[in-house]
Amino acid sequence: MTFADDLAARRTPAVGVWNRLEGRPRTTDFTRALRAEIRDPLWMLTRQWQLGEFQGTDGGSPVTATYSVAQSRPSRFRPLDGPPEDLPTDRPLETMAERRKVPFTYGPEKIGFDLRVAIGRRWFKLLGKAGLLGNLVFKFEEQYANKYPIALPAKEAVTQRANPGVWATMQAVAGRRMDGYLLYVFLKGGGVADAGITTIPLLHHAALVDAGKRLVTWFDGLIDQPAGDGTWDPRRLEHRFSISAAMPDGAEKVLTAREYPGGELDWHAFSVNPGPPLGGGRPPEPRLSRTVFPAPVRYSGMPLPRWWALEDGKTNFAAVGPDSTDLARLIFLEFALVFSNDWYQLPCDLPAGTVARIRGLTVTDVFNHREWLTPAGAGPDEDWQRWSMFTLDTIGTDDVPADTDLFLPPSVPKVAVGPVLEEVLLVRDENANLVWGIEQTVRMPTGEPRRGSEAAAETVAYRRRPPATTPPTADDPPRAALSYRAMSGIPEHWIPFIPVHVPNDNREIQLQRAAMPSVVDGQPVRPRTSLLRVGFDEGQRYFVNEEEVPQSGTRVTVAYNRTRWRDGRVSLWLSAQRGEGRGQGSSGLGFDLLVKTDLPK
Secondary structure (H helix, E strand, O other), X not given: OOHHHHHHOOOOOOOOOOOOOOOOOOOOOOOOOOOOOOOXXXXXXXXXXXXXXXOOOOOOOEEEEEEEEEEEOOOEEEEOOOOOEEOOOOOOHHHHXXXXXXXXXXXXXXXXXXXXXXXXXXXXXXXXXXXXXXXXXXXXXXXHHHHOEOOOOOOOOHHHHHOHHHHHHHHHHOOOOEOHHHHHHHHHOOOOOOOOOOOOOHHHHHHHHHHHHHHHHHHHHHOEOOOXXXXXXXXXXEEEEEEEEEOOOOOEEEEEEEEEOOOOOOHHHOEEOOOOOOOOOOOOOOOEEEEEOOEEOOOOOOOOOOOOOOOOOOOOHHHOOOOOOOHHHHHHHHHHHOOHHHOEEOOOOOOOOEEEEEEEEEEEEOOOOEXXXXXXXXXXXXXXXXXXXXXXXXXXXXXXXXXXXXXXXXXXXXXXXXOOOEEEEEEEEOOOOXXXXXXXXXXXXXXXXXXXXXXXXXXXXXXXXXXXXXXXXXXXXXXXXXXXXXXOOOOOOEEEEEEEXXXXXXXXXXXXXXXXXXXXXOOXXXXXXXXXXXXXXXXXXXXXXXXXXXXXOEEEEEEEEEEEOOOOOEEEEEXXXXXXXXXXXXXXXXXXXXEEOOOOO
């Protein structure tokens, strides 16, 4: 059968005609049509019928709602891959999740002299309150200063001698004040406060032991520090920890924060961990059953659902012009203009620091019809088309039922962040094929922050100073017009990371901390921040996953945080926080250079 036969038999029309229904206004003025004039009651009912206001399957509005909620409080905590421990209730979760040890040494060099002197002053205040100083105060302080001395740094401690301010401070306190941290470590290890002190009678031994316990308790409560390594993962540059709670069904729910950068800790930082439980924990709390009155959702400028209702002209949702990829704005506009009058809210007060599970919810409407409601997000976790809010995903697999529990972490809404003590920028240098850890801010031995470039320049200038007794120099050797330089110099606050293969893998790359030779004597440059000094003092290598340093770079800072808990207790801890970088960088590193020589005239 050919097309000619179909055309002759009129099976297929040769010409297609489509008509479109169009309005033909009789006038160009639409003013009267937009007035929405009201005539008589019958006309009003007709217009409402035309607009579809009489059509609705959900005509029964809810009157009451009864629900039952089971609550459980997290009671176990596990930092990174360390052993589990009890989760304290006298401090916010941010303290446990972010705290890190306060460094007092960088290898053989002592730092943190501000805290060392503060602990010593606190020790003498405790003894003064106990009435143990008396007339022997000068000899007493002198003996403690001799037993726990703050001595001048050795010649090898270049970082403490290079800065004039640090050197002046060390000269002022050396031999005059005691190192309180040494006493704290001695007492923490089980020592006695009057060991080696001969100016105190034996009858004051019990008072000194009590004062030593008070000193340890005071410093342990002053700065919250972890007993182990904390939650910071230096390889991933983020915090990792887990908490668990005993649920009403007898199981233990483990929530893991795998990629917490620091700062604001909320529910979205956690995921359900189907792994082994943490053990122990408190039993769940009694169930909460309440009957409440649903209230329609209202917000400022909300459009009214009726045609002849007067609205506030300050908000015009019709004038919003979202882009095709602006999904959040499109969803909000659909809710505001179409479904805003279909939403109701139920009051449900839950304390912070609980995992809540709705055991049942029934709604009674105006026709006394009761409806049993189930979660909209229930179903398989792999179903991306399901509707859910404030739900947690599951680690490892998606072929599990969706978790519909609501988690309110025991956190605080506001944390005061102190000045940045350490700041490191991890940037990519495509010309040198390296990643640089730029120490933007370093912590001085006295505790104050300082720009890394200034501290590095001071160190180089100090090491280039000639010795006090300069030996006689020989005759100036002959020079050429050009000299060969194997490599260009790099500022000493730039620490390189070289790409290396992951063990037993020929394709995956990781970043290994390396060292650049000093421009003074060619010795390897040591990092000065605790962020880049991981494992350096122990002679261990330090690796960073390559994906942690994107093209935009990564910024990591260290600062003290301070907040108050519900009972007014002050929490202070030292924490690291990760943020976005500032793009790529270029160090200007070059090899095999010919440098022009300044010849004597």
